[in-house]
Amino acid sequence: MKKIGININTTKDKDGEIIKYVKNVVSKYIDDNNIFIFKDAFGLKNIKYNDLDIIIALGGDGTILRTSRNINNSNTPILGVNIGNLGFLSSVELLEFENAMKKIIADDYYVEDRMMLKCTLPLRGESEEYTALNDIIVSKGTLSRVVKYELHIDDKFYIDFTGDGLIISTPTGSTAYSLSAGGPIIYPNLDVIALTPICPLSLSMRTIVLDSKSEISVSIKCEHESIFLTLDGQRAIKLNSYEKILVSVSNKKCRLVKFNDYNYFGILRKKIISRTTDCEGEKDENCTSCKNN
Structure with a gap:
């Protein structure tokens, strides 16, 4: 381990105490000249940081999403340290960071590759490619009426529907907006894409x-309405009437640092399904659910 980057969500560390603490811990193992601080992902795209061995993302899930979209070298793994509210994608909480750092230095961790999506706007004649770890969303503006969307899969017509929008999500993003809109929970390592409508007017349009x-x-079919393309809920691009959006899997991966005690189902139960600190078995005397059963 030679070079480490630390990306801090400054809105969650207004007095700078968290970044100071984390940098002091990292400094015990890495020379100060090889520790690079980034604020809100600014500067991460600079090619001189392509050789970072790891990036520590200090914040919540949004910080990890922003970090994954902004790093140039997609081989660089991200260690998510939760200082936010949910932290579903994070590997550790802040109080566990020093122990996590010891494991990283001892090479006692593994890296989990997560699929990312890419999209283009071909009718604009632009070459820019947009990427997302969670989801790509096409939706109407706040005061707009419902919009008609036409979907083709691999150049074959699938369906058209009228509604508020469409969520195209990765397995990682299946527990985000897609889940709130009625989509399924998808195990994060599966190679699939989910299409979930937002408030469709027809019962025939469901997640596929x-x-x-x-x-x-x-394809969007509307007139005089505000339509937006949103990437991971963080970047919004205003679309034209009768715009076309092409979405597929990106060659870029998000690589998340995980430790051997990582339990996806335990975190899913605790932070998504029940949002409680439930036990894992039927014989935990401290668990209210166990006592009631």
């Missing part, structure tokens, strides 16, 4: 789960 090799084409 596609092979990751699929290319999704979304």
